[in-house]
Amino acid sequence: MPVARGGSAGNLSGGKTLKTLFSVSMAAIMSGGMWASVVLAGPSDDKLVIDEQIEMTTRTAAPEGHPLDEVISGWHYRTPETRALETDTFQNPGMLAVEEGAQIWETVEGTEGKSCATCHGDASESMAGVGANYPKWDEDSGKPINIELQINKCRVENMGAEPYKFDKDGQKPLTAFIKHQSLGQPVALDLSQGDMQTWWDKGKDLYYRRTGQLNLSCATCHEDYNGYRIRADHLSQGNANGFPTYRLKQGALVSIHNRFRGCIRDTRAEYPAAFSDDLMALEVYVTWRGSGLSVETPAVRQ
Amino acid sequence: MKFTIKSGLASALVLLASTAFAASVVAPGDVAIEDGAVSKSLTGAPGDAAEGRKTFADRKLGNCLACHAVTDQSEQLFHGEVGPPLDGVGDRWSEAELRAILVNSKAIFSEDTIMPGFYTLDVGVDVREDLVGKTILTAEQVEDVVAYLITLKE
Numbered sequence: 001m002p003v004a005r006g007g008s009a010g011n012l013s014g015g016k017t018l019k020t021l022f023s024v025s026m027a028a029i030m031s032g033g034m035w036a037s038v039v040l041a042g043p044s045d046d047k048l049v050i051d052e053q054i055e056m057t058t059r060t061a062a063p064e065g066h067p068l069d070e071v072i073s074g075w076h077y078r079t080p081e082t083r084a085l086e087t088d089t090f091q092n093p094g095m096l097a098v099e100e101g102a103q104i105w106e107t108v109e110g111t112e113g114k115s116c117a118t119c120h121g122d123a124s125e126s127m128a129g130v131g132a133n134y135p136k137w138d139e140d141s142g143k144p145i146n147i148e149l150q151i152n153k154c155r156v157e158n159m160g161a162e163p164y165k166f167d168k169d170g171q172k173p174l175t176a177f178i179k180h181q182s183l184g185q186p187v188a189l190d191l192s193q194g195d196m197q198t199w200w201d202k203g204k205d206l207y208y209r210r211t212g213q214l215n216l217s218c219a220t221c222h223e224d225y226n227g228y229r230i231r232a233d234h235l236s237q238g239n240a241n242g243f244p245t246y247r248l249k250q251g252a253l254v255s256i257h258n259r260f261r262g263c264i265r266d267t268r269a270e271y272p273a274a275f276s277d278d279l280m281a282l283e284v285y286v287t288w289r290g291s292g293l294s295v296e297t298p299a300v301r302q
Numbered sequence: 303m304k305f306t307i308k309s310g311l312a313s314a315l316v317l318l319a320s321t322a323f324a325a326s327v328v329a330p331g332d333v334a335i336e337d338g339a340v341s342k343s344l345t346g347a348p349g350d351a352a353e354g355r356k357t358f359a360d361r362k363l364g365n366c367l368a369c370h371a372v373t374d375q376s377e378q379l380f381h382g383e384v385g386p387p388l389d390g391v392g393d394r395w396s397e398a399e400l401r402a403i404l405v406n407s408k409a410i411f412s413e414d415t416i417m418p419g420f421y422t423l424d425v426g427v428d429v430r431e432d433l434v435g436k437t438i439l440t441a442e443q444v445e446d447v448v449a450y451l452i453t454l455k456e
Contacts, residue, residue, distance in 0.1 A: 212428065230369060230384050232380040264428075
């Protein structure tokens, strides 16, 4: 039994250190095969097809340099009911926000009397596949830029409008609308742009850095223990391909930086500001970890 | 005037009492883990198993159920599966070993264990401001949980 559990942890997460595995199996041996009574719920084997039409890649071989063998979407770790909501655009509660984003796209704002559509026209053409490649390198700021900040850049520089504050006004719906134009497209970052690689390195450091009184890193939960239940939560690999996601718990869209902050806060640590260099670096690295997964925006999560 | 003297006296007394109490409590930095065990009670007194049972389940305190299942608390919803079930843990480990596991699991299992150290200041970076210098559990709560774990026999 202990061996079986060690093995399944290895399959699911691949990255657990020998030392930890050893202590787990030691503990398991000492507990006299208690594992026999534990039903381990790994990721489901279902296939995600949206509207019986778009076949989504939710499991794929990990990119080179990734600690795990297989990259798995958070969709697989959710309950059958939650998974079902994402298979149908009409049932997906996040689509309401996407429609709101579509309206904002057409809305004139700012001193220049322009809307997004004035310059970018039909988003289903101009924005198709765009969201799958973000964050990108932004020459002007000399930093990576995500969709939220690109929207703000266009609002300020091209529309004469105020930038959205974090998670406020049109930021989440418009981001979801733009990302949704890449539904089914594989996440693919170009790390050769500008200094993207440096930011990836920094993001990786942050990913493995233990924070807070609970002394946990992102990797402790999402790399070593994905596939296990932590109280009522089924731990996934913590991939970014579905953001902004619709969280049933909150009954609203949740942005990627909000999710990061929540996860860091849960280690009982102070958390960085949204769009800070730390969270941008983390977004670059975490998004890369999900390379090859289909963009699911708006994904449905618990 | 009278009132001030009286309350001044009272707080002096409280201060005295708490210093006396603090003197017998081993500070987090002074706990010696030897051969995977901490032989003496952190408070100098035995813990209260009934209190320990509550601390174990309390999400704001031990939150042990986040990662461990235990049949004794089957009335609680959602037991985690990240760590081994703790049924019979009182047979597998001695009281002194259980105390060491709780104080700083990293010194017992491995540096990478997901289990937090409950009475150590060897913690992660950027600790929430109001928690700096504080342990997850107090010495008394650790002793209570140890007393409870000892009762978990098969």
